Amino acid sequence: MCGGALLSSGLCRFSELTPGQFGLTKQLVFRLALPHITLLVVSILYAVFGGWMLTLIKYSQQTTHQAIMFDQTRQNFAKRLALIGNKEEFESIVDELVEKTYDFYTMEDGHRWQEAAFNANPLTNFTSNLFFAATTLTSIGYGIDAPESLIGRVFCLVYLFFGIPLYLITIADMAKFCTELMNRTYTEIIKYKYRVKRRYKRWKSGRIRRESMKVGQVIIAGGEDEVAEFLWTHLEHAQFVEVPFLLVIGILLLYIGLSSWIISWVENWNMMDGFYFVMMSVLTIGFGDLVPRNEIFAVPILFIILAGLVLTTTCIDVVGAYYIDRLHFFGRRLDDDPLSWLKEVQQRRIEAMKKEAMRKLFETVTALHHIRLTAFKQLTQNYDEHLRGKAPDPPRHLIASHATADSVMLRWSAPIYVDEGKRYWYTITYKPRTPQRRNNVVAVDFINKDRYLVTGLKSFTLYEFSVYVTTRYGQSVPIKVQEYTEPCTVPQSVRIDAISDETATISWRAPKMNNGPESYVIQFVQEPAPQFVYWCKYKVGSSTRFTLTDLHADTRYIICVTAEHNHGLAAMSKSMRFRTKKWWGDEDSTCLRIPGTSHRLSIASAISTLTALR
């Protein structure tokens, strides 16, 4: 099943065309064809210019026709025969005649040589000079009518130096055009053959159904990327169509045979000589032993030769390049994959797609970042508006106290300003601050008082408490406090009940969990505290209240209570710090003395500074 045909050998690289586009716009045709037409016209004008220049140069040479010279030579020969005396002199004269006969024959064709065909005007030799110029520019170079004077040869050198590259480019360009034309024609023939075959098959099977496959998607125009993309999409339906080499060579031989017949008929040669002449011309060897001499048909013969030259270049372009490339890499590259070219193009396309994807991804990330920033900015503005308009003020002075093994007392003050008439309440949330555990936030709502006893806590754990003011329109900013709950085996709620200048009364509660009957030990010391072994200890017994005596006045003390079990001391409770009161007699003098001392010191420092300055 032939879904599409593609010519792999003769792809033209017109990047302006899209795949499958057959109709060319007028502007496109003009743009594409203009360079080729210009090149062709310049080449033709260059050849005509060469013909005219050679005609002028040869006219200045005053060349005489060879027929008259030959006739004069023959007359001189006859006259000299009458004067000979012996046979040796006669032989030398005959040898001279033979040499001159050969020279004249090589300039004129023997069969068509006519003495009466003498032209008095050398300017009519333009045709032969044009023939000479064109065949020389294509490097055939028969050599007949080559200039012999100095000016002629110098002109030939300069003329060919610039003309040969021009003609090489022109012939190569026309050969590419012929290659493309041949490829398109062959593709159309293949398409028509497949269409007829399919129609015959459907008629024979007796079914008339719609064409499920479209025939004739031909990709000629377009770059390698478009061709590779088309092939990759329709790889199971595509078929490579290459013009067979035998067909190209057959066309070439047919053309050579036809032109041989025409030239032989015009020049009155036999067929073998005509074929020989055309072959030598088309291969640009150009011996010059056989040269057309008919002036009327010189220009048509010239065009026949040039067209044959273009066709030969086409044949080399189609057949020769393939075989030369194949033979050159024959022993080096073993596996010949026909789709290697396609895979290389596909690989390049994949890399290009990756680069494009990376570029688009970068652009997308940049755009998203921009969008996110904009949204964040708008969100911030909305939050500010919300806070300014509706959020109530937070409570103040949150204090956590009376911590026990499972409860903490929270106490706070009311917020500064709340709208009158609007009802509000307090919300408490708390959670442990232990890092290894999952912290469950517990919320207690609808609290109307300014204090709350939080119960159900774990012992010996750090908790964070937050208090909000809540109204119908939202919550305030929370205020927070952190507090440790006590271990469950120590005395609870150590408290200072009364303090004087030399006594202090402490009370506490029993621990939550005990291992047996306990007794209490009070330990205290002045601050700063020394090592624990030097603290003062009082064994209190089972009482939960005790009064310390013989303390120093106006001194800071630190005190703690320890529950003593059968097996020894347990953990201490929290330490309490207190300061005994001042002695009643020293209070007034102390207030009077301190400002004077400060004043005196500052004056002394000023005096020392002035001394240093001086």
Next chain:
Amino acid sequence: MGRRHRRSKVTRVVNLVKKIIAFFFSHIGLCALVVGYALLGAVIFKAVEGPHEAEIQELVKSAREKAVDVVWNATFRVNRLDSKQWKKTVLDEVKRFKTVCMLSIRKGYDGKEYGKQAQWTFTGAFLYSLTVITTIGYGNTAAKTYIGKTLTMLYAIIGIPLMLLFLTNIGDVMAKIFRFLYAQSIRLKFRLILWHKKRKAAKIRRANSLVSRLTRGHRVKADSSVDSFGLGAGADVEDLLTARVEMEQLEVRETAAAQLESMTVPISLVVFTMLGYLGVGTTIFKVWEGWTFLESFYFCFISLTTIGFGDKFPSTSVSNTDEAQEKLVITSIYLLFGMALLAMCFNLAQEEVQNKTRWIADKFRSKEDDDD
């Protein structure tokens, strides 16, 4: 066992054939193949055209002897006092001889002396083969028999692609060598420039150190602040000079890198190489053949561009002497490598022209963009 052995043998044979073909289409193999093909052509054409040439020369010789006898007998037998009848007899015989000569020339008579000079010697046939496969085609020596012409056509059809392949390969190799030598010359030039600028930098640095020493001695003598300003100015000047020299070196390196990266041989160098090669050939043929300078240059140019008029031809190369064979070998080598050199020059010039065209197109496009 036998089956695997046979497959292995077949594989070995296939690999051997592939290796042989790869060798023949490598560079050395191609040279050997071209030379062998030319020698084969020489042998064939000598065998085919040699006897024909001898036959034609014999025919002309016999016709000439017959004409001489007839005219001599007419002179002696007929009374010369009757000049009208004598002249008629002589002219008729001369016309008959001319007809025989023309028919012989048609068949391949080349005007040479009978038996003394033969065109289809081995060296002449070799040069003919070479001119066929290189498409030069002088035409002085050309096949005359039908067998010779047919063999020439077949020989050309097989030999011309072979010669194209040879020229392509040798041209590529020569282009690579040429580019390599050009790159080396560029590197050498820029190395010389860098050495010169480094020496200049060292000189400036030495002068700077001298100025610093003088300034330091002056500062030890005087303690005023004006000298410190002068010292600062001197230091600035030194730094500027050193920076300028370093900048020059950097510019030279960047220029060298840019030229090496582009790696396009200029057209003037290509044309100069071509004219140099033509000049060498002109000198050789001028000494050998006794031509003038213009004639030798004309011959070399017409030959290397594969035109091959044939009006100028090295005639002494086609005889059988040792000196002639030596000249033939040198002429052949000159033509083959000259054509490869010309192909290389044309390729390099084409690359340069394409780059210039692309540069001009980009310039116009950028100009149009600026206008828009």
